Amino acid sequence: MFYWRSTSPAGPPPVELGFTGRSAARGREPYAGLNLGGHVGDDPGDVEANREALAGELGVTRERLLFMDQVHGAEVVEVTGPWAGEPPAADAIVTRRPGLALAVLVADCVPVLLHDDDAGVVGAVHAGRPGLLAGVVPAAVAAMRELGARTLSATVGPSVCGRCYEVPAAMSAAAAAAAPAAAARSWTGTPAIDVAAGVVEQLVAAGARVEWVAGCTRESDDLYSYRRDGRTGRFAGVVVRREVAA
Numbered sequence: 001m002f003y004w005r006s007t008s009p010a011g012p013p014p015v016e017l018g019f020t021g022r023s024a025a026r027g028r029e030p031y032a033g034l035n036l037g038g039h040v041g042d043d044p045g046d047v048e049a050n051r052e053a054l055a056g057e058l059g060v061t062r063e064r065l066l067f068m069d070q071v072h073g074a075e076v077v078e079v080t081g082p083w084a085g086e087p088p089a090a091d092a093i094v095t096r097r098p099g100l101a102l103a104v105l106v107a108d109c110v111p112v113l114l115h116d117d118d119a120g121v122v123g124a125v126h127a128g129r130p131g132l133l134a135g136v137v138p139a140a141v142a143a144m145r146e147l148g149a150r151t152l153s154a155t156v157g158p159s160v161c162g163r164c165y166e167v168p169a170a171m172s173a174a175a176a177a178a179a180p181a182a183a184a185r186s187w188t189g190t191p192a193i194d195v196a197a198g199v200v201e202q203l204v205a206a207g208a209r210v211e212w213v214a215g216c217t218r219e220s221d222d223l224y225s226y227r228r229d230g231r232t233g234r235f236a237g238v239v240v241r242r243e244v245a246a
Contacts, residue, residue, distance in 0.1 A: 001034060001057055003158065003222055003235070004213050008117055013098060013242035015115045015122060019157040019213060020054065020235045021222040027233070035224070035233025036067075037105050042233060058101050058240055065101045065238075068093055070126045074134035076143040091131050092140035094123035096147050101240040107224040108165075108217050110196045111157035111237030112137060114208070116149035122239045129171075132198050133178045141206040154208040157237045158215030160227055162194025163187045 003021035007014050022033030026049060031042040036054065038047045055065040063082040069089045077088045079095040079102065093102050094114070102124035104111045109128035115121070125131075125140045144152060162184025167175075172191035175198060176183035182198030185191070196212070203210050217225040224233045 001054065003215065006155075008115060008153070015117055015239065015241045016058065017113045017115070017155050017237075017239050018058075019111060019237050022224055022233065022235060023222050024053075026050065030229055030231045031233040033224075033233065034235070036103070036236045037107070037224075037234030038067075040233060041231065054103075054236070054238070055101065058238065060099060060101045060240060064099060065103060066093065067103050067105060067236075068124075068126065070105060072126075072128055072130040072134075074131065074136040074139045076136075076139050078143065078147070091127070091136045092123060092125040092143070094121065094140065094143045094147060096121050098241045099243045101238050104237045105234040106157070106159065106217075106237070107226045107232055107234045108160040110159040110199045112140070112199060112203070113155040113157070113237050113239040114140060114144055114149075114152060115239060115241070116144065116152050118151055119148040120241060121147045121149040122241050124237060124239055127195065127199050129167075129175060129193060129195055132175060132182065132195050132202075135178075135202075137199055137202045138206055141203070141208065152206075152208040154203045154210050155237075155239075156196055156200055156203070156210060156212045158213055158217055158220065158223055159196045160218050160225065161216035162192050162197065164216055164218040164227065165193050165195070166190050167193050
C-alpha cells in the first residue's frame, strides 16, 4: 500500500508519515491500484473502498482521514476534527489535534508533510507549479508556527522531476522567479521546472529540516502520473500524530 512510510519517534506520541503507491487495492485501468482521488472519473465505490483501506492501515476511522478540495492556491485551513460536510477548498491543512490523518492527493505535484513533534503540530500541503508561485508552502509553515511549531520538519514526497517537466520558457522563468532552484532543463535540453527543488528551497529558507523522498512520478510505475498517462488516479501523502496512550 505504501511507496514510502516512516515514523518520527521524537514524541510522545509518535508521528507517522507515508506516501501511498498504486500497486495495491482494486480498480480498473486507467485507475488500477490504490486510486484515492474522487474527482478523476473512477468508480466512487472503488475510491471509497481504497480510502477505507488506507484509514484502516493508518489505524484511524474513515471520518478521521481528511482530504482537501485542492484548487492549486495558497489557502491553509486549520483542522479541529472530522469535516462537517464537504472538505474545504484549500491546498494545505494543519492541526494540533491528535488522531487525525491529514492527506494530500497528487499525480505529479509535490506532496509535503510537516510536523513539529515537540509542539504536536502536523500539516499536509499540495504544492504544484501554481502553488509554488502562490507561496502555499511558506503559508503553511506560517500557519504551523502560529499553532506553536518551532522545530519544524518537512518530508517532501515523490513528484515529477525537472527532467520530465518540460514547459514554455516563460513558465520556467516565472517559477525560477519564485524559487531559483526550480529552474531546470528537460531530458532534451529544453526549459523545464523542478517544482520539488523549488519547494525544498522555500522550506529551507523557512527554517525547516527537510527529508526528500526519492522518486519521479513519470518514471515510476508504482506512482500515478498525469503527465505520463493523462487520465489517471491519485496517490496520497498522509501524516498523523497518534493519540496519547491513556
